[in-house]
Amino acid sequence: MRLVQAELFKIRTTSLWWIMAIILVPLYAASILLNWLAANVGGAAAGDNEQVRVSLEPVNVATNLYTSGQYFGILIVLLLSAIVVTSEFFHLTATTTFLVTPRRESVVLAKFGASVIVGLAVWAFTTVLNLIFAPLILRDLGLGAQLGEPAVWRAVGLNALAYLLWAVLGVGAGVLIRSQIAATLVLAITYVVGTQAVGIVFILLSNNVAKWFEKLQVIVPTTASQLMVSGTELPGNPPRWVGAAVLIAYAVVGGVVGTMITKSRDIS
Structure with a gap:
């Protein structure tokens, strides 16, 4: 515990x-405003699209609003978790850290623990804001607060799991990319641009090769996170547990690989 506190x-x-905290506030505001706008204009755009129609059911609109800020919040957690590792090399404290605590796996586990706490803190911050603003938006939409729906609280809980798992991924990424500047740039660009690029590839494959490629989008970590917090299962989408399983697999691999590399790599 003392290592985690350190x-x-x-x-x-x-x-x-x-x-990062200052950056998160306007990004959160943009997220919840976009979700509000989507709920307002979504009905007119639904048409005969079954997936869009189901996504506009009150419980699904509510879970979307109560988990607002996940996309950018997770990005902040990912970057901060990577910096927990890369800052040791940036400030030239890695050698001292491992001399004071020779068991490197203990240091790595402490970094995982600290990153998870940071991730849950960001989740708690956005969730408190969502519990304040989402009921107001839902009442404006004429849907009621929906806080009596178990699906809403399940989505909020799974959102916490998503933040936790991305924190673990961030530490693993920090081990692989030791430069603080490089890690920040690579992770931010990969998260934002890479996610969009991969999504476009899957859409093209789905439209031009086979429809089942659309369901494979769940292997993209950000898509897995969003799937986890859906209120009900949407037509054409894999079940929520698939998203959770994909993200857990990434976190386990990232955690194990990060620990093994740290134990074997020379520190200077």
Whole structure:
């Protein structure tokens, strides 16, 4: 526990965490406003599309609003978790850290623990804001707060799991890319641009090769996260548990690989 506290202290003593926090606020605001707009205009665009129609059912609109901010919140968690590792090399403290605690796996586990706490803190922050603003938006839409629906609370809980797993992925990525600047740029670009590019590839494959390619989008981590927090199962989409399983698999691989590399790599 003391090692986890030490890692949290390192995070608190850098300016990057509050810069990320400041960035998160307008990104969260944009997310919930976009979800509000989507719910307002979605009905006119639904037509005969069964998936869109189901997504506009009150419980699904509610789960979307109560998990607002996931996309950008997870990006912040991913970057902060990677920085938990890369900051050691940026500030040249890695050698000291491993001399003080020779068992490297203990240090790595502490970094995982600290990153998970950061991830859950970001989840709690966005969830509190969602519990304030989402009921107001839902009442404006004439749908009621929907807080009596078990699906809403399940989505909120699975959203916490998504933040936790992305925190683990961030530490694993930080081990692979030790440069703080490179890790921040590579992860941010891959998360935002890479996700969109892969999505377009799957759409093209689905439209021109075979429809079943559309369901394979769940192997993209961001898509898996979004699938986890859907209120009900949408037509044509895999079940929610598939999204959870995909993200858990990524986190386990990232965690194991990150620990093994840290144990075997020379530290200078």
